[in-house]
Amino acid sequence: MGDGIRLLTRKAEVREFVAQARSRGERIGLVPTMGAIHQGHQSLVRRAIECGAGTVIASVFVNPTQFSPTEDFDAYPRTLEADLAAMEEAGAAAVFAPSVAEMYGEALVESMRVHGLTSFGFLSHAVAGSAARLWEGERRPTHFDGVTMVVSKLFNIVGPDVACFGEKDFQQLAVLRQMVADMDFDLEVVGCPIVREEDGLAVSSRNRYMDDAQRERALALSRSLREAREAFAAGQRDVGALVSGIRATLEAERLDIDYAEIVDASTLEPLDSLEGIDGADARAILAARVDNTVRLIDNASLA
Ligand code: AMP
Numbered sequence: 001m002g003d004g005i006r007l008l009t010r011k012a013e014v015r016e017f018v019a020q021a022r023s024r025g026e027r028i029g030l031v032p033t034m035g036a037i038h039q040g041h042q043s044l045v046r047r048a049i050e051c052g053a054g055t056v057i058a059s060v061f062v063n064p065t066q067f068s069p070t071e072d073f074d075a076y077p078r079t080l081e082a083d084l085a086a087m088e089e090a091g092a093a094a095v096f097a098p099s100v101a102e103m104y105g106e107a108l109v110e111s112m113r114v115h116g117l118t119s120f121g122f123l124s125h126a127v128a129g130s131a132a133r134l135w136e137g138e139r140r141p142t143h144f145d146g147v148t149m150v151v152s153k154l155f156n157i158v159g160p161d162v163a164c165f166g167e168k169d170f171q172q173l174a175v176l177r178q179m180v181a182d183m184d185f186d187l188e189v190v191g192c193p194i195v196r197e198e199d200g201l202a203v204s205s206r207n208r209y210m211d212d213a214q215r216e217r218a219l220a221l222s223r224s225l226r227e228a229r230e231a232f233a234a235g236q237r238d239v240g241a242l243v244s245g246i247r248a249t250l251e252a253e254r255l256d257i258d259y260a261e262i263v264d265a266s267t268l269e270p271l272d273s274l275e276g277i278d279g280a281d282a283r284a285i286l287a288a289r290v291d292n293t294v295r296l297i298d299n300a301s302l303a
Contacts, residue, residue: 005084005092005093005094006095007080007095008095008096008097010102011098011157014057014157014158017055017057018158018159021055021093024054025054026054026055027054027055027162028053028054028056028057028159028160028161029045029049029051029053029055029056030048030056030057030058030059030160030162030163030164031044031045031048031058031059031092031163032059032061032150032163032165033059033061034060034205035062035079035080035083035097036078036208037058037060037079037083037087038086038195038205039195039203040194040195040202040203040204041058041086041166042086042087042089042090043090044165044166044192045087045091045164047164047190048162048190049091051162052161052162053160053161055093056091057092057094057095057158058090058092058094058095058096059095059096059097059154059158060080060087061103062076063103063150064104064146065104065142065146065149065150066142066144066145066146066147067146068140068142068143071140072206072209077205077208080095080097083095083097131171131175131268132144132148132171132178135171135259135268135287136171136287137171139258139259139287144172147172147175148176148179152183155185155187161188162188162189163176163188163190164190164192165189165190165192166192166193166195167192167193167299168202168299169297170283170299171268173191177189194298194299194300196222199219199222200222200223200226201215201218201219202221202222202296204296206295206296207294209293209294210293210294214290214291214293214294217253217290218255218290218294219253220250220252220253220255221250221286221298222298224247224250225284225286225299225300226300227245227246227249228242228246228262228302229279229284229303232282232302233279237275238274239262239272239274242262242274243261246260246284246286247260250286255289255290257286257287258286258288258289260284260285260286261284261285261286262282262283262284262285263282263284264281264282264283265280265281265282265283268283268285274302279301279303280301280302280303282301282303283299283300283301283302284300284302286298
């Protein structure tokens with residue numbers, strides 16, 4: 001690049017930018033984000049480069065179709081200048097930050113305003129099966145429709161060879177892997193480990209919603225997962241006991257639990273038993289609210 005990171009706001013500019021990179025023989029990496037860029041997002045860019053992407057495009061788009069009317073779409077942090085600097089530091093060649101109208105067209109923006117629609121029954125139910133139906137899908141019924149819609153559009157706009165997603169959103173990663181398989185997208189989906197603060201809190205754009213005391217209590221999420229891993233390593237194979245332990249740790253900090261489960265790492269179906277199961281195939285997943293301020297998710301392999 002040499003002359004700094006490029007900001008692209010139009011789909012046509014992205015296509016042109018990608019065509020130029022391809023003419024230099026480069027592989028293309030895509031890192032979709034909603035901005036408020038942090039070390040977690042930066043790790044995805046670095047991973048895309050490690051996977052051979054000579055040109056990495058990060059998208060920064062607070063996607064209205066994945067928020068329900070009661071969620072934080074308006075409040076979601078928008079920090080494009082800082083995002084550009086952080087993405088440049090990580091090694092991205094360009095940031096694609098379209099307006100909602102550029103992404104979806106005026107008609108859709110208008111219909112969302114008029115009807116309050118945030119989603120329209122798209123790919124997630126058609127293709128992603130149980131991975132989209134359970135857990136987050138149950139609590140946020142239109143969420144994965146919005147996610148699969150925007151990510152499939154990004155795949156069509158950018159045409160990446162490799163797309164990196166964080167295990168932080170473990171269910172989203174499973175849904176998108178399934179979508180790519182079901183819809184024959186010709187690209188590699190790479191799942192990347194959760195980046196954590198030193199004290200264990202999973203880095204998230206939503207952490208800024210918490211004050212110091214709430215943040216301290218939120219450490220129970222990662223602590224409960226660590227305890228579950230330790231118990232599994234010590235031979236605990238009783239799912240009920242592991243889940244009770246997680247719940248007790250969360251409840252001790254007065255967190256409201258949305259769900260806390262041990263699931264099959266590929267189908268996300270709950271596991272009844274861990275006898276004979278490799279810890280790497282089992283995932284502890286959880287979602288909890290800190291007061292009514294913020295809803296946090298976290299997960300960990302039992303291995
Ligand atoms: P978001 O901007 O929150 O939609 O996240 C964009 C991408 O970054 C998703 O693939 C997330 O899973 C990933 N991500 C967010 N936080 C982290 C983290 N702490 N570690 C790794 N990946 C993350």
